[in-house]
Amino acid sequence: MLIILVMCIGIAVGKFLIPRKAKNINAKISLLCTLTLIFSMGAMLAARENFFGELMSLGIKSFLFFLFPTAFSVAVVFFMSGLMKKKDKNKKRQEK
Amino acid sequence: MILLTLSALLLGVICGLNVPDNIIVSMLSENSDIILYILMFSVGISIGMQDGIFRKLRDYNIKIFIIPLGIIIGSTLGGLVCSLLLNVPVFKGMAVADGMGWYSLSGVTIGKLGGAELGSIAFMSNLMREIFSFMLIPFLAKLGPFCCIASAGATSEDTTLPIILKYTNEETVVLSVINGAVCSFFVPILISLWFGFV
Structure with missing residues (x-):
């Protein structure tokens, strides 16, 4: 629910406070966050004990x-x- | 975008394997929630900058729930087919499939309810749903924006959202967030429900 709340605040900020010119900067921030999240997901998975063992045995x-x-x-x-x-x-x- | 996504994932795996105690990696992993909130704030700004988007959403009315309903029906049917193919008890198979991409919750919950092996299958299959969605969404966008959301399942409100935004439009992003919230709400309910029949 917190995620939805944060997004709603973002919607209000985007509608009333941020100038249209900042659209590109916002898109770049969004991309950076996405890549960071995916990177940390990969790091967390690889750090999981026996991850590749599980992948091999139950892969199919x-x-x-x-x-x-x-x-x-x-x-x-x-x-x-x-x-x-x-x-x-x-x-x-x-x-x- | 796909290349960037895959590179980030691969780099993360390499870092996790080779430098598990790296401060930057552990800091990013521990604070991934904050990064997600920044991302959602940024997505919110992007939606807020679009004119007339809420009028369009109001036009959808109750039809907004067609996507999560379709995903739940499709996932359950898929789980049923898999169970028959792999000789897994039907209700257990449907529980695995109804993780709808939420690998952390479904892996742990099904692991507790159905044993370590089934828990690992739930974890891996739902993780695959998230990872493959990154690669499938650009192609599914040609079938229509709703198909992108269908592939992402419960992850459509967070991790796969930026890819959906990239290949569809702001209107679909709002539907995607609503779909993710509805699917996420139903994941634990459906898993418990199917295990109730085991």
Whole structure:
């Protein structure tokens, strides 16, 4: 919840306090933070005991448990958002 | 961007392996929450600078929940298929898949409820979902912005958010944050629910 609160404060600051010119600087800060987070994630993972041992022994099972849920999620959301768009189009046609 | 992301990850792994006691590395790791807050503040500023974004979101209404619902249904179905393929008990498989990318929580929780091996599978598979999302999002963006969020699952409100921002737009970013919050809310509930049937 704190993350959402921080973002909301950011939205208010971006809307009322920061000039439009600062957009590029803000994008750079965002990129720097992202790369730092990914770097620290990699460092934390590698420091985990027996990480590569786990990766080798359970790799294929884990890969399938990543692949199928991700692929199904994308497929279901793609299908549902398509339906949503169709409904909206029909509604607009009827309104006209 | 993908190259930069992968380089950062690889560099982090190399540093973690070779210099585990490095002060800079441990300082960054310990303060990753603060970096995440700075990132969210910066993302907030980016959203705040967009004109008319909230009007667009208001137009979505209840339809805003279609994405997390689709992700939960898709992940659960994926877990079911994996269980059948790998001969893992169905409810345990669905619990692993419903980690939806939140590897730290699902790894620990499933490890406690279902044993170390299943916990490791939950950790690794959900970590893979996060890492592969970085690489998949640029291609999924061609299918539509919602598909980027679907791949990211519960991580769409934090780690994968900047990549989503890069390849979609500010409107999708707001949907992405809402989706991440909803999915994160349901991860512990779904894991407990499926283990209740074991």
